[in-house]
Structures are given as structure tokens and as C-alpha cells.
Amino acid sequence: MSAEAAGNGSGAAPHVELRRVTKRYGPVTAISDLSLSVDKGSFTALLGPSGCGKSTLLRMIAGLEPITAGQCFIDNLDVTDVAPAQRRIAMVFQSYALYPHMTVRQNIAFSLSVAGQPRKVQNERAQEVARILQLEPYLDRRPAELSGGQRQRVAIGRALVRKPEVFLFDEPLSNLDAKLRVQMRLELAKLHADLGTTMIYVTHDQTEAMTLADRIVVLDRGTISQVGSPLELYNTPANKFVAAFIGSPAMNFFAIDIAATNGHTARVILPGGRPADIGVKSSGDARSAELGVRPEHLILVDPKDPGAALVGAIAIIEHLGNSTILYVDTPAGQLIVQGEGNLAAKSGQSVGLRLNESQAHLFGATGATL
Incomplete structure (x- = not known):
């Protein structure tokens, strides 16, 4: 640098x-x-x-x-x-x-x-x-x-x-x-x-x-x-x-495809086929990337909710008092979700995950933010 x-x-x-x-x-x-x-x-x-x-x-x-x-x-x-x-x-x-x-x-x-x-x-x-x-x-x-x-x-x-x-x-x-x-x-x-x-x-x-x-x-x-x-x-x-070093629990990462870019927005295709619009500085000609999203920016919803970006099953639950950490198996791999301390959830439960698109990040092949 x-x-x-x-x-x-x-x-x-x-x-x-x-x-x-x-x-x-x-x-x-x-x-x-x-x-x-x-x-x-x-x-x-x-x-x-x-x-x-x-x-x-x-x-x-x-x-x-x-x-x-x-x-x-x-x-x-x-x-x-x-x-x-x-x-x-x-x-x-x-x-x-x-x-x-x-x-x-x-x-x-x-x-x-x-x-x-x-x-x-x-x-x-x-x-x-x-x-x-x-x-x-x-x-x-x-x-x-x-x-x-x-x-x-x-x-x-x-x-x-x-x-x-x-x-x-x-x-x-x-x-x-x-x-x-x-x-x-x-x-x-x-x-x-x-x-x-x-x-x-x-x-x-x-x-x-x-x-x-x-x-x-x-x-x-x-x-x-x-x-x-x-x-x-x-x-x-x-x-x-x-992105991986800062934050606890750590940021989630998974591979996605970039369908198109429009100014400072990239239309990406999530695992499972759902589209999402993610802000970028410049994605150039990239057609694939990794999406990074922090655990608190994944929101639990009903698996049938039309706004659910991903659907999966809860594998592990950690009750920490002030927050609850969930490990959810999805088509994108196992993702970490951070919710309220009194969150009611059970292992094996099917859940939907809504993505806070404004807080997500895209990373290119070299690891640089797009």
C-alpha cells in the first residue's frame, strides 16, 4: 500500500x-x-x-x-x-x-x-x-x-x-x-x-x-x-x-453469478436461483463473485415468504442471552444468522432467510471489493 x-x-x-x-x-x-x-x-x-x-x-x-x-x-x-x-x-x-x-x-x-x-x-x-x-x-x-x-x-x-x-x-x-x-x-x-x-x-x-x-x-x-x-x-x-477478519460472528461468504450491472448496482443470482441487487463500486466484466453478508443482515422469515432469498434448515443453535446464533444449512452452504436473544427456534426447523441487500458486499476473484 x-x-x-x-x-x-x-x-x-x-x-x-x-x-x-x-x-x-x-x-x-x-x-x-x-x-x-x-x-x-x-x-x-x-x-x-x-x-x-x-x-x-x-x-x-x-x-x-x-x-x-x-x-x-x-x-x-x-x-x-x-x-x-x-x-x-x-x-x-x-x-x-x-x-x-x-x-x-x-x-x-x-x-x-x-x-x-x-x-x-x-x-x-x-x-x-x-x-x-x-x-x-x-x-x-x-x-x-x-x-x-x-x-x-x-x-x-x-x-x-x-x-x-x-x-x-x-x-x-x-x-x-x-x-x-x-x-x-x-x-x-x-x-x-x-x-x-x-x-x-x-x-x-x-x-x-x-x-x-x-x-x-x-x-x-x-x-x-x-x-x-x-x-x-x-x-x-x-x-x-x-471483511472476514472484522466482525464477530464472522461474515458469511458464498459464490454467486453476476447477471448484469447497471451503474452502481449488480444483479446477482443466488444459489437456488433467486435474484438480488447488490451495490458495487465497479464490477467491470466480472461474471462470478463471492457475496459477503454479516450474520445480523440475514433475517429469519417463513420459508414460504416470497421475500426469502434462501431457504434452509437450522442445524445448531447458540443461546448467548443478548443474542441467538443460528447455523443454517442452505443451498449456499452453512450460513450464520444472528437474531434476538429471545428468538424461538428449534434444530431441524425449516426457515427462510431474507437478505438485507443494502448491507451485502461483493468480492472479485482477487478478493478485492467490487
């Missing part, structure tokens, strides 16, 4: 910028000719599956990984060959890596101690950071006396005490249980709102990216698939990879 395509879109100078960055490990290319700019004060998430290059990208920004080709700029300064300690960044890792023999106060102030700051300054800054992160009651405890969430807050405090230009987070919540992850997401969102510091956050968890970030960079095999706000990625995915 070009630098312009992955730009910040604001017209202002980016706070962090990568220009045509490549990272190779011997014959393996982890990052390929990637350009990206990050706005000052933004919360940007690097999202993608394991092995896509997101942590490598973060470590190159931090200076922990040398760049094979390309340049890295922070606040308009070329830091490509600058040591990590001189980049005015702070990084929070997946592992808390706290010193077990030190108190919370000492762990938070450790970098100031190494830098030779006076004890008074260390205590004042540790106290200030503890207040921001609600750690004041625990300042004299040791890590073994803290919960997982409290330890992660201490790790964040250790980074915060340095007053960095940029915060880098490498999957900091993945070691926490589900309830603590939700709590820490809220605390990180509040921290960003209070500080207004530029934050770049690596995660494979789309929920974290969607709830925390104002801008998400979706990575696939060392390249950028799409950059946008959470809702832009959800509602207008650039390709099948983004």
Missing part, C-alpha cells in the same frame, strides 16, 4: 511515519515496502492474525528491530538509526516484567532511578503516575501482592513516568482473563482520553481494536490491507480479508 493510501488523511504532519519500510530475516520478508503515518494524539491499532508482522512493525518503531530498508520518523525527525532510549517512546509488553523484589513505587520510578534523577523527583513522579492509574493504595506493595490487572497498570505506569512522546503497546492484555481484559480496555481508553498522547497498539483481538482505537491498520502477510476507523472497516471493507 502506498504512503498516500495509508496516510493520516488530516493533511497535518504525522507524529509517527514509516516510509517504504521493509524487514527481512534472511530469505524471509516479514514487512514488505510498507508506508504508514500516525496522527499526533491518535490511538492507532495494528490488527491482524499471528505472523502478519504487526509486532515486528511496532518493534521497528521502537528501535528494537533494525529496518532492512526504508525510514522511520518520529515528530519529523529521522530515527531510523537512533537508539531506542533516544526516541522518546515507551513500550508496554505482553509480559509485565516487573522486578519482584521492588515495591510498586520503585518499579514505576525505576527508569528515573537509572537516569540519576533525584529521589524527590522519583517519588513525586511515581505518586503522580499512581494517582492517574489508581495505584496509590498499592505503592508500597510488591508485584506478588497484586492482581493481574494491577500488575499491568504498574507496567503502564513504568512507561508513563518517562513522559514519552509515543506509547507502544504489544498485546498488553492477552495474559489477562476475559473480565480483566474488559476492565483494562476501559482504563486504557480513559488513560488516552486524559493524556492525549499518541498510542500505537498491537493486537490480534478485533474487539480490542474496535473498542479502543480511533484508527485501525489491518495487516496481512507484511502488507497493509486497509486503514480506517472501526466503522469504516466494518461497513466498507476493502477486500475479503478485512
Whole structure:
């Protein structure tokens, strides 16, 4: 993706910028000719599956990984060959890596101690950071006396005490249980709102990216698939990879034939022979494609309803309380349908599925959105 395509879109100078960055490990290319700019004060998430290059990208920004080709700029300064300690960044890792023999106060102030700051300054800054992160009651405890969430807050405090230009987070919540992850997401969102510091956050968890970030960079095999706000990625995915990765339950895909195109609409023939009109940017001369539709955009109707795009039988039901997930066997394959929590349905029941055509997407042979 070009630098312009992955730009910040604001017209202002980016706070962090990568220009045509490549990272190779011997014959393996982890990052390929990637350009990206990050706005000052933004919360940007690097999202993608394991092995896509997101942590490598973060470590190159931090200076922990040398760049094979390309340049890295922070606040308009070329830091490509600058040591990590001189980049005015702070990084929070997946592992808390706290010193077990030190108190919370000492762990938070450790970098100031190494830098030779006076004890008074260390205590004042540790106290200030503890207040921001609600750690004041625990300042004299040791890590073994803290919960997982409290330890992660201490790790964040250790980074915060340095007053960095940029915060880098490498999957900091993945070691926490589900309830603590939700709590820490809220605390990180509040921290960003209070500080207004530029934050770049690596995660494979789309929920974290969607709830925390104002801008998400979706990575696939060392390249950028799409950059946008959470809702832009959800509602207008650039390709099948983004469409499949964003959203839970995942988007349904099945093959269709394109009968005709008219302006920005394509008439498609669904499995079973029913036609549907789907909005397109440009389908060109395509005669076949894949239709993508999210589970909440398939509506259960009577199988004899004339508006039913597909007819099938319910195979599996998942009652989640706030919603019900159905797996329905149809001529298009097994499709996932998301309905209300009190939805009355039985396994084996014959149902019709009405398609919300305005919310459906077409993907061509290369996976790009038509």
C-alpha cells in the first residue's frame, strides 16, 4: 500500500511515519515496502492474525528491530538509526516484567532511578503516575501482592513516568482473563482520553481494536490491507480479508453469478436461483463473485415468504442471552444468522432467510471489493 493510501488523511504532519519500510530475516520478508503515518494524539491499532508482522512493525518503531530498508520518523525527525532510549517512546509488553523484589513505587520510578534523577523527583513522579492509574493504595506493595490487572497498570505506569512522546503497546492484555481484559480496555481508553498522547497498539483481538482505537491498520502477510476507523472497516471493507477478519460472528461468504450491472448496482443470482441487487463500486466484466453478508443482515422469515432469498434448515443453535446464533444449512452452504436473544427456534426447523441487500458486499476473484 502506498504512503498516500495509508496516510493520516488530516493533511497535518504525522507524529509517527514509516516510509517504504521493509524487514527481512534472511530469505524471509516479514514487512514488505510498507508506508504508514500516525496522527499526533491518535490511538492507532495494528490488527491482524499471528505472523502478519504487526509486532515486528511496532518493534521497528521502537528501535528494537533494525529496518532492512526504508525510514522511520518520529515528530519529523529521522530515527531510523537512533537508539531506542533516544526516541522518546515507551513500550508496554505482553509480559509485565516487573522486578519482584521492588515495591510498586520503585518499579514505576525505576527508569528515573537509572537516569540519576533525584529521589524527590522519583517519588513525586511515581505518586503522580499512581494517582492517574489508581495505584496509590498499592505503592508500597510488591508485584506478588497484586492482581493481574494491577500488575499491568504498574507496567503502564513504568512507561508513563518517562513522559514519552509515543506509547507502544504489544498485546498488553492477552495474559489477562476475559473480565480483566474488559476492565483494562476501559482504563486504557480513559488513560488516552486524559493524556492525549499518541498510542500505537498491537493486537490480534478485533474487539480490542474496535473498542479502543480511533484508527485501525489491518495487516496481512507484511502488507497493509486497509486503514480506517472501526466503522469504516466494518461497513466498507476493502477486500475479503478485512471483511472476514472484522466482525464477530464472522461474515458469511458464498459464490454467486453476476447477471448484469447497471451503474452502481449488480444483479446477482443466488444459489437456488433467486435474484438480488447488490451495490458495487465497479464490477467491470466480472461474471462470478463471492457475496459477503454479516450474520445480523440475514433475517429469519417463513420459508414460504416470497421475500426469502434462501431457504434452509437450522442445524445448531447458540443461546448467548443478548443474542441467538443460528447455523443454517442452505443451498449456499452453512450460513450464520444472528437474531434476538429471545428468538424461538428449534434444530431441524425449516426457515427462510431474507437478505438485507443494502448491507451485502461483493468480492472479485482477487478478493478485492467490487
